[in-house]
Amino acid sequence: MRTIYLDNAATSYPKPDGVSSRMKEYMDTVGATINRSVYGAAQDAGLTTLLLREAVGRFFHFPEPPTHVILTPGATAGLNMVIKGLLKPGDHCIVSSMEHNAVMRPLLQLNGVEFDRIPGNREGLINPADVETLIRPNTRLVIMAHGSNVCGAVQDAPAVGEICRKHGIPFVLDVAQTAGHIDIDFENWGLSALVAPGHKGLLGPSGIGVLLLRDSFAKLLDPLIAGGTGSASDSEYLPDYLPDRFESGTPNLPGIYGLAASMEFLMAEGLEKLHAHEMQLCKRFMDGLKGIPGVNICGPQGLENRVGVISLDFIGQDNAEVAYQLETEFGILTRCGLHCAPSAHKTLDTFPRGTVRFSLGFASTEADVDGALEAIRSVCAQ
Numbered sequence: 430m431r432t433i434y435l436d437n438a439a440t441s442y443p444k445p446d447g448v449s450s451r452m453k454e455y456m457d458t459v460g461a462t463i464n465r466s467v468y469g470a471a472q473d474a475g476l477t478t479l480l481l482r483e484a485v486g487r488f489f490h491f492p493e494p495p496t497h498v499i500l501t502p503g504a505t506a507g508l509n510m511v512i513k514g515l516l517k518p519g520d521h522c523i524v525s526s527m528e529h530n531a532v533m534r535p536l537l538q539l540n541g542v543e544f545d546r547i548p549g550n551r552e553g554l555i556n557p558a559d560v561e562t563l564i565r566p567n568t569r570l571v572i573m574a575h576g577s578n579v580c581g582a583v584q585d586a587p588a589v590g591e592i593c594r595k596h597g598i599p600f601v602l603d604v605a606q607t608a609g610h611i612d613i614d615f616e617n618w619g620l621s622a623l624v625a626p627g628h629k630g631l632l633g634p635s636g637i638g639v640l641l642l643r644d645s646f647a648k649l650l651d652p653l654i655a656g657g658t659g660s661a662s663d664s665e666y667l668p669d670y671l672p673d674r675f676e677s678g679t680p681n682l683p684g685i686y687g688l689a690a691s692m693e694f695l696m697a698e699g700l701e702k703l704h705a706h707e708m709q710l711c712k713r714f715m716d717g718l719k720g721i722p723g724v725n726i727c728g729p730q731g732l733e734n735r736v737g738v739i740s741l742d743f744i745g746q747d748n749a750e751v752a753y754q755l756e757t758e759f760g761i762l763t764r765c766g767l768h769c770a771p772s773a774h775k776t777l778d779t780f781p782r783g784t785v786r787f788s789l790g791f792a793s794t795e796a797d798v799d800g801a802l803e804a805i806r807s808v809c810a811q
């Protein structure tokens with residue numbers, strides 16, 4: 430039985446050619462860390478790291494220097510660094526009702542910090558104008574998932590950015606589901622920070638992510654982790670310059686080499702082409718679903734305001750059993766359940782039963798989509 434991987438919202442698979450070989454090359458022939466030693470291999474690692482920061486900055490239209498591209502262990506780490514590094518008791522924060530627990534759980538750990546949720550509609554989309562109604566005198570942060578990991582709904586980030594800019598409130602975007610899928614314009618969208626994992630749409634390995642910090646916003650953040658940076662070693666205090674202030678400890682060098690390779694792939698292919706491929710497959714999938722009775726698409730019903738994350742509710746069936754059947758009888762790999770986003774499922778009215786999520790990637794094909802539709806037809810006919 431052929432396996433059809435449709436779980437790219439969890440992590441992208443396969444990776445482009447060059448990702449694993451660059452990681453192996455680092456492990457086998459470089460081996461050195463950065464910012465510590467100065468021999469040739471260490472300089473190779475340092476240069477690769479700098480080039481990665483530069484590539485990431487260009488990719489997201491980032492106006493700050495590469496020093497402000499912070500390499501993190503992943504999106505969850507980056508979101509914790511922002512939320513816990515900024516908010517203090519008495520502060521208020523605005524999130525959307527579509528957040529992942531990578532935002533909600535750190536937020537709820539903070540005593541004395543209040544928050545409001547921008548309501549999403551039944552398609553998982555917020556109305557940016559609602560942000561204005563939620564702003565309080567003590568609102569210190571608006572943080573929002575750009576794309577929903579549950580249903581693919583993509584929020585109007587530039588409109589939210591405009592409101593935040595008008596009120597002088599920092600705006601942080603979690604682009605875990607849109608980076609590598611949609612062109613994200615840090616500068617023109619008025620972002621204060623952007624958080625992305627390396628292993629989803631950026632097509633790199635897990636264990637590495639990026640946090641892009643506007644300089645004025647970086648000055649408001651307390652670093653969560655302190656330690657050796659290889660710099661300012663005469664002092665026992667953290668340096669106040671970037672990236673060192675937010676990068677204590679030895680970084681994930683194999684991850685850096687792997688992400689450098691995947692960024693090269695993304696930039697050589699071009700986002701326009703990758704996005705067009707994904708949306709063409711998304712259309713094929715959604716058109717095919719319309720002819721199948723017994724299944725509901727949760728989230729955006731059309732191709733507007735979405736990425737290729739498609740959540741289905743199988744009417745009258747147990748969605749977890751459907752996902753199991755899809756794998757065991759048809760080789761289709763999906764993710765069922767609540768996708769670490771209970772509030773998003775409440776918004777879509779699929780809580781607590783959850784959905785079966787099919788998520789497309791750059792390597793998905795028409796045959797994959799047709800195979801999934803065939804299997805869904807068969808499951809619904811039973």
Ligand SMILES: Cc1ncc(COP(=O)(O)O)c(C=O)c1O
Pocket residue numbers: 438439503504505506529531574576577578603605606626
């Ligand atoms: C919207 C969103 N934010 C944050 C995360 C956290 O990413 P990671 O688990 O790679 O840290 C995810 C992961 O699924 C996500 O979908």
